[in-house]
Amino acid sequence: VGSEHHDEASGLVERLRRGEPAAYEELVIGYQHRVFGMAMRMLGNPADAEEVAQEVFVRVHRSIADFRGDAKLSTWLYAIASRVCLSRLGSRGATRGAAGEDALARVAAPQANPGEALERSELETALLDAIAALPDERRIVVVLRDLEGLDYREIAEALGLPLNTVRSRLHRARMDLKDKLERFLP
Amino acid sequence: VTCQDAQDLFSALVDEVIEPGLRRELQTHLSGCPGCRRELEAFQKTLRALGALLPLRAPAGFVDRVLRAAGHEPWHRRLLRRLFVPVRVKVPLEAVALLLVAVGAVYVAQRSPELRRAARQEAPSTPASPEDKVGLSERQKTVERPLPPAVESARQRAASGGKEDDDKGAGQLRKQARLEGAAPQKPPPGEAALPGKAETTETARSDVALPGPAPTGRDEERMRAPAQGSVSRDRREAAAPPAVREPALRALESAGREAEVGSRAAVAAKARPAADVAGRLRVENRPRAETLLAELVRRLGGEEAAGGRRAGEDKLEIVVSGGRYGDLVEGLARIGTWTVEREPAPVPAQVRVSIRIVE
Numbered sequence: 001v002g003s004e005h006h007d008e009a010s011g012l013v014e015r016l017r018r019g020e021p022a023a024y025e026e027l028v029i030g031y032q033h034r035v036f037g038m039a040m041r042m043l044g045n046p047a048d049a050e051e052v053a054q055e056v057f058v059r060v061h062r063s064i065a066d067f068r069g070d071a072k073l074s075t076w077l078y079a080i081a082s083r084v085c086l087s088r089l090g091s092r093g094a095t096r097g098a099a100g101e102d103a104l105a106r107v108a109a110p111q112a113n114p115g116e117a118l119e120r121s122e123l124e125t126a127l128l129d130a131i132a133a134l135p136d137e138r139r140i141v142v143v144l145r146d147l148e149g150l151d152y153r154e155i156a157e158a159l160g161l162p163l164n165t166v167r168s169r170l171h172r173a174r175m176d177l178k179d180k181l182e183r184f185l186p
Numbered sequence: 187v188t189c190q191d192a193q194d195l196f197s198a199l200v201d202e203v204i205e206p207g208l209r210r211e212l213q214t215h216l217s218g219c220p221g222c223r224r225e226l227e228a229f230q231k232t233l234r235a236l237g238a239l240l241p242l243r244a245p246a247g248f249v250d251r252v253l254r255a256a257g258h259e260p261w262h263r264r265l266l267r268r269l270f271v272p273v274r275v276k277v278p279l280e281a282v283a284l285l286l287v288a289v290g291a292v293y294v295a296q297r298s299p300e301l302r303r304a305a306r307q308e309a310p311s312t313p314a315s316p317e318d319k320v321g322l323s324e325r326q327k328t329v330e331r332p333l334p335p336a337v338e339s340a341r342q343r344a345a346s347g348g349k350e351d352d353d354k355g356a357g358q359l360r361k362q363a364r365l366e367g368a369a370p371q372k373p374p375p376g377e378a379a380l381p382g383k384a385e386t387t388e389t390a391r392s393d394v395a396l397p398g399p400a401p402t403g404r405d406e407e408r409m410r411a412p413a414q415g416s417v418s419r420d421r422r423e424a425a426a427p428p429a430v431r432e433p434a435l436r437a438l439e440s441a442g443r444e445a446e447v448g449s450r451a452a453v454a455a456k457a458r459p460a461a462d463v464a465g466r467l468r469v470e471n472r473p474r475a476e477t478l479l480a481e482l483v484r485r486l487g488g489e490e491a492a493g494g495r496r497a498g499e500d501k502l503e504i505v506v507s508g509g510r511y512g513d514l515v516e517g518l519a520r521i522g523t524w525t526v527e528r529e530p531a532p533v534p535a536q537v538r539v540s541i542r543i544v545e
Contacts, residue, residue, distance in 0.1 A: 028252050050248065058256050171197040171198075186231075
């Protein structure tokens, strides 16, 4: 979301509407990690996540002319990504859980000392397992809010849900996570 | 506010979207409820743990793959990718496809005499087609097709029995065949390796008197040892480079193959060139008569015709100049009783005389 100002300043949306290939490439470069990360957290499988992220950008390319600009570009992107992820989860029940990519991210995380690293690793593992165990409709709200940083209204727009539904789902998801993580928390 | 009500407001409190009145009530409850304070602390730690998760990064090459999928790729990269990617799948498939096409082309060429003939005429460097795999009937079909004009005229001259024409025509025939663009051709493999077939082929060659570029010496050798000569010539030709072979010669080989249909004896009789003069020489003593005849021929400057005598036959053919034909007749009359069965008038410059010796 932080790149929204950059998008507006560079006229990215307008250039995308004009069909400039460079603008589309700029969009993909700018949002690739966030869209992939969201898909990864939702699906828990790098191959599925890449496939879904790729599909998201292809859909963006096809329907950029339909983007009216009422919402932020990022919100529109997350809306498409959410639909593709939920559709994929609903259609085939994607393999979820702490996958290799997460393990890699944990290993790559800078640690102050071995004890802290071990403690953090256990907490992260428990957290990722807890996220993966959430129901899809709750997990996506947590991912959008606590990992991707969208606000309630943006999440409601992206998911097409009432604001109160977003609030309640988010709160239940967070409480689920707290209950599962409680014994790992210092 | 109950503990449950208080905990339901945790998210709103943390995200700062709680109404001011509810916020005050919640803080009042928390100040007097250690359990809810612990719950709130655990809740906040959970959110901090969520926020501490490292952001994931898309794999290398993701942007390129997306651009390709969306069609934002230069045409040459798209073409290469469509042709070869994935390499492990497409390259072996393409190799197999090429192999199948090549095998199919060879198969079609083998099964289509017209294509084979076209390949001979248009592509001299093309490797010899495996004709030995084609059946005899297929070869006969080839023979039945019209021959090039030069070959046809040579055959006609041969049929008319003109030795002089043949001698001159051999060279002309080759020149003419070259001018017509006929390509050299390797002999069908395996043909020369079969003695019977080789002899028949040789007979067919001599049918139109095509003795080769330097015929005289070779033909003399062959006259002395006909059977050996026919085989050795075939061996020489089989070992010769393809460029030596002439299309006309090939056509004549085909004509020779035609003769394989009948018995070899019948073929030999049929394939022998018609002599200008034929007659019967009745003698008392055959060995002596043959000796005298050989001496006569030598004295007259003649020679025994190529392929003119075959093992076990009582007939031989000689060639003398037309000017010495009268001397030959006189000499034959001295050796025995010479009865002329066929004689042209006037005699040609080179007379081929068939003499059947009868005791």
